[in-house]
Amino acid sequence: MTPTTFHTPVMRDRVLEVLRPAPGEDFLDGTVGGGGHAEALLEQTAPDGRLIGLDVDDESLAEAGGRLAPFGARVRLVRANFADMKAASESAGIAVVDGVLLDLGGSSHQFDTPERGFSFREEGPLDMRQDRRLERTAADILAESSEEELTRIFRTYGEEPLAKRLAVTVVQERARQPITRTIQLADLVRRVKFGSHRSIHPATLVFQALRIAVNDELNQLRRGLEAAVKMCRPGGRIAVIAFHSLEDRIVKDFMRRMSSPCVCPPGLPVCRCGLRRQLRLVQRKAFRPTEAEVSANPRARSARLRAAEKIEE
Ligand SMILES: C[S@@+](CC[C@H](N)C(=O)[O-])C[C@H]1O[C@@H](n2cnc3c(N)ncnc32)[C@H](O)[C@@H]1O
Known part of the structure; x- marks a missing residue:
C-alpha cells in the first residue's frame, strides 16, 4: 500500500x-x-x-x-x-x-509503510525501529531473547493473556526457521490464539509489545x-x-x-x-x-x- x-x-x-x-x-x-x-x-x-x-x-x-x-x-x-x-x-x-x-x-x-514492519496486515520485515540508528529490530528480539524474556515482553508491554504460550511457540518456531517477517509472525500468533475471544486482530498485542520493546x-x-x-x-x-x-x-x-x-x-x-x-x-x-x-x-x-x-x- x-x-x-x-x-x-x-x-x-x-x-x-x-x-x-x-x-x-x-x-x-x-x-x-x-x-x-x-x-x-x-x-x-x-x-x-x-x-x-x-x-x-x-x-x-x-x-x-x-x-x-x-x-x-x-x-x-x-x-x-x-x-x-x-x-x-x-x-x-x-x-x-x-x-x-x-x-x-x-x-x-510509519504504520502504512510495510518496510518499516509496524503492521501485521502488510508483508514486510520485522523491523519496528522508529529510530533506524538503533541496532536491535523486532526480528532480533525474537531471535535473541530467552523464553522468559519473551514472556515478560508480551505480558508487560502487550498485556497479552497468552504471553507464556506465545513465547514457547516463538522459541519452537525459531528453532525450525528464523522469524523475520510481519505476516509470518501474525500467522504464528493467529494459530496460538485460534478460537480465543477477541474484538481486535489477534496479533495486535504482540505487535504492540515488540514495538514498545524495540523503541524502549x-x-x-x-x-x-x-x-x-x-x-x-x-x-x-x-x-x-x-x-x-x-x-x-x-x-x-x-x-x-x-x-x-x-x-x-x-x-x-x-x-x-x-x-x-x-x-x-x-x-x-x-x-x-x-x-x-x-x-x-x-x-x-x-x-x-x-x-x-x-x-x-
Ligand atoms: C504520532 S506521530 C506525531 C505526529 C505529529 N504530531 C504531527 O502532527 O504530524 C509520533 C512521532 O514521534 C516520533 N517518536 C516516537 N518516539 C519518539 C521519541 N522517543 N523521541 C522523538 N520522537 C519520537 C515518531 O517517529 C513519529 O514521527
Missing part, C-alpha cells in the same frame, strides 16, 4: 486550547512527525515565537522540514529522542520554553516527562497524547504525583516530607477526541490527551 497522507494531527484544536500558544512564545514539539501540530503552534505564536521540533525518524524530519519551511528561522528541527530534549534544545539555542507537546507512538506514514518506549516516556517539567517556564504547559493504556497510565501517574507529591501521613499538622508541587492539572480526566474526529480519522479512536501547567516557583 502506498501512503496517501503522511499523518493527520490528532485532537489539534484541543492541543491548542490546553497549550494556549500566544504571539512570541516558544514551544518544543518532542514528536514533530509530519509537522501538523507544529504548524498550528507556529501559526499561533507568529510573528516571532520559535519551535523546536524533535523526532528520531529521518523520514518524519524530512516531511516536517518541507511543511514548516515557510516559517523559516522560527523553526529548529533536531533528530533526537525527546528523552534528551534538554540537550537537543540547548544545541538549537533554546533552553526554556512556554510549552511542550508529546504526541506518542508512530505516524500514519515506556522508559523514554518517563525520561521525557521529567525533562519536560525542567524545560518549561513557570506557567508553561505540558500536553501529552497517549494511544494505549500503558502509556496513559505513566502520564496520569506522573502528572498526579507532580501535582500532589506530599507523602506525609494524613493528619500531620505541617508537611514534613518537603516534596513540593511542580504541576497543576489542567483537567483531572483525560480529554478524548470527539465522535466527529474519530469518524473522520479512525486512528484518533484511542487517543487520550492529558495536560498540566508548571507552577510558579
Whole structure:
C-alpha cells in the first residue's frame, strides 16, 4: 500500500486550547512527525515565537522540514529522542520554553509503510525501529531473547493473556526457521490464539509489545516527562497524547504525583516530607477526541490527551 497522507494531527484544536500558544512564545514539539501540530503552534505564536521540533525518524524530519519551511528561522528541527530534549534544545539555542507537546507512538506514514514492519496486515520485515540508528529490530528480539524474556515482553508491554504460550511457540518456531517477517509472525500468533475471544486482530498485542520493546518506549516516556517539567517556564504547559493504556497510565501517574507529591501521613499538622508541587492539572480526566474526529480519522479512536501547567516557583 502506498501512503496517501503522511499523518493527520490528532485532537489539534484541543492541543491548542490546553497549550494556549500566544504571539512570541516558544514551544518544543518532542514528536514533530509530519509537522501538523507544529504548524498550528507556529501559526499561533507568529510573528516571532520559535519551535523546536524533535523526532528520531529521518523520514518524519524530512516531511516536517518541507511543511514548516515557510516559517523559516522560527523553526529548529533536531533528530533526537525527546528523552534528551534538554540537550537537543540547548544545541538549537533554546533552553526554556512556554510549552511542550508529546504526541506518542508512530505516524500514519510509519504504520502504512510495510518496510518499516509496524503492521501485521502488510508483508514486510520485522523491523519496528522508529529510530533506524538503533541496532536491535523486532526480528532480533525474537531471535535473541530467552523464553522468559519473551514472556515478560508480551505480558508487560502487550498485556497479552497468552504471553507464556506465545513465547514457547516463538522459541519452537525459531528453532525450525528464523522469524523475520510481519505476516509470518501474525500467522504464528493467529494459530496460538485460534478460537480465543477477541474484538481486535489477534496479533495486535504482540505487535504492540515488540514495538514498545524495540523503541524502549515506556522508559523514554518517563525520561521525557521529567525533562519536560525542567524545560518549561513557570506557567508553561505540558500536553501529552497517549494511544494505549500503558502509556496513559505513566502520564496520569506522573502528572498526579507532580501535582500532589506530599507523602506525609494524613493528619500531620505541617508537611514534613518537603516534596513540593511542580504541576497543576489542567483537567483531572483525560480529554478524548470527539465522535466527529474519530469518524473522520479512525486512528484518533484511542487517543487520550492529558495536560498540566508548571507552577510558579
Ligand atoms: C504520532 S506521530 C506525531 C505526529 C505529529 N504530531 C504531527 O502532527 O504530524 C509520533 C512521532 O514521534 C516520533 N517518536 C516516537 N518516539 C519518539 C521519541 N522517543 N523521541 C522523538 N520522537 C519520537 C515518531 O517517529 C513519529 O514521527
